[in-house]
Amino acid sequence: MKLFDVYPLYNVTPVKAEGCYVWDDQNEKYLDLYGGHAVISIGHTHPHFKAAIEEQLNNIAFYSNAIQNPLQQELSDKLGALSGCGNDFELFLCSTGAEANENAIKVASFYNKKSRVIAFKNGFHGRTSAAVSVTDNKKIIAPVNAHNPVTILPLNDAEAVRKEIEKGDVTAVIVEPIQGVGGLDEPTTEFLKEIRRITEEKNVCLILDEVQTGFGRSGKFFAHQFHGIKADIIPMAKGMGNGFPIGGVLISKHIESWHGMLGTTFGGSHLACAAGIAVLDVIRKENLMDNVVEISEYFKKEVANLPGVKKVKGKGLMLGLEFDFEVGDLRKKLIYDEKIFTGGAMNKKLLRILPPLNVTKQDIDLFVQALKKTI
Numbered sequence: 001m002k003l004f005d006v007y008p009l010y011n012v013t014p015v016k017a018e019g020c021y022v023w024d025d026q027n028e029k030y031l032d033l034y035g036g037h038a039v040i041s042i043g044h045t046h047p048h049f050k051a052a053i054e055e056q057l058n059n060i061a062f063y064s065n066a067i068q069n070p071l072q073q074e075l076s077d078k079l080g081a082l083s084g085c086g087n088d089f090e091l092f093l094c095s096t097g098a099e100a101n102e103n104a105i106k107v108a109s110f111y112n113k114k115s116r117v118i119a120f121k122n123g124f125h126g127r128t129s130a131a132v133s134v135t136d137n138k139k140i141i142a143p144v145n146a147h148n149p150v151t152i153l154p155l156n157d158a159e160a161v162r163k164e165i166e167k168g169d170v171t172a173v174i175v176e177p178i179q180g181v182g183g184l185d186e187p188t189t190e191f192l193k194e195i196r197r198i199t200e201e202k203n204v205c206l207i208l209d210e211v212q213t214g215f216g217r218s219g220k221f222f223a224h225q226f227h228g229i230k231a232d233i234i235p236m237a238k239g240m241g242n243g244f245p246i247g248g249v250l251i252s253k254h255i256e257s258w259h260g261m262l263g264t265t266f267g268g269s270h271l272a273c274a275a276g277i278a279v280l281d282v283i284r285k286e287n288l289m290d291n292v293v294e295i296s297e298y299f300k301k302e303v304a305n306l307p308g309v310k311k312v313k314g315k316g317l318m319l320g321l322e323f324d325f326e327v328g329d330l331r332k333k334l335i336y337d338e339k340i341f342t343g344g345a346m347n348k349k350l351l352r353i354l355p356p357l358n359v360t361k362q363d364i365d366l367f368v369q370a371l372k373k374t375i
């Protein structure tokens with residue numbers, strides 16, 4: 001049976017991985033500066049991660065959400081402690097980023113009984129019903145998703161947000177603290193503080209989509225923590241499981257839960273929790289957020305004067321190099337000739353760098369040398 005052909009593929013077949021490196025079926029070694037779409041946080045096949053999953057697999061991999069599963073509470077406690085959100089939020093577990101956003105929007109709508117969502121130009125929030133409707137890409141919105149009431153506004157236009165909210169039908173404002181797929185543009189602190197003020201005043205939920213930015217990738221546990229604001233709802237996924245499908249939604253304590261409000265078969269399974277706990281333990285024990293800050297500074301310094309680089313965007317290890325040309329060919333050359341994975345964005349001139357959080361200066365040196373040669 002043929003696979004439903006929705007992905008354009010590079011002709012590389014990874015069969016093995018360790019840390020920041022991946023090997024293909026010809027035993028060629030690649031430097032992974034993309035982490036499989038910002039997913040690999042603590043490094044491929046990390047020994048603690050493997051041991052934790054293996055041990056859990058030997059005990060129990062899965063049961064439904066109708067029984068006691070103390071691993072969910074352990075994960076929640078460790079997440080609360082490391083993120084600093086423990087006192088103010090509660091955790092709902094699911095499996096993907098889109099599902100996290102889908103539930104975030106539902107929670108907001110259940111809470112204030114409104115339905116219109118404000119989202120922003122070039123934003124990306126996933127491909128399920130409500131999540132795709134708040135994504136600024138008409139091509140991927142099917143007619144069945146197009147009926148959701150959504151208004152897309154320019155990023156950093158607080159006055160436009162205020163005008164829409166004053167119409168009285170807005171349930172939530174959803175924003176990425178750093179745009180991922182869109183191309184590393186960021187809301188300003190002033191904008192975020194202003195929309196926080198307006199949303200609070202009008203009982204509209206502020207959803208900070210940390211699906212890509214969360215779990216230390218920005219150098220803080222959540223990227224919105226750079227701006228001194230508090231969200232009502234924080235969806236997360238990607239780095240949470242280092243490749244194991246796990247997502248979650250942090251929901252502010254003033255929003256009350258009730259039985260049946262949300263649900264999922266797979267979310268919070270024993271195996272998913274073991275993966276999530278292992279990731280949190282490694283981020284903490286190996287001080288990965290400190291490494292993110294150090295390597296980020298080093299990277300920015302090393303690439304600053306490369307020919308063709310117009311701008312270096314992003315925070316921590318969620319970085320983008322904006323060139324004065326489209327980077328499609330450059331990415332191909334980096335993969336096929338230099339054996340380095342990098343990422344693209346909706347902004348065709350942007351090369352995205354999303355390595356595992358334990359990437360080293362030597363790895364960055366390899367990339368910079370390859371880039372100099374290729375450009």
Ligand SMILES: Cc1ncc(COP(=O)(O)O)c(C=O)c1O
Pocket residue numbers: 037096097098099101124125126127176180181209210211212213237238
């Ligand atoms: C900010 C953001 N939100 C949501 C998603 C959707 O996540 P998933 O692909 O796990 O559904 C993504 C994926 O790239 C993302 O970057």
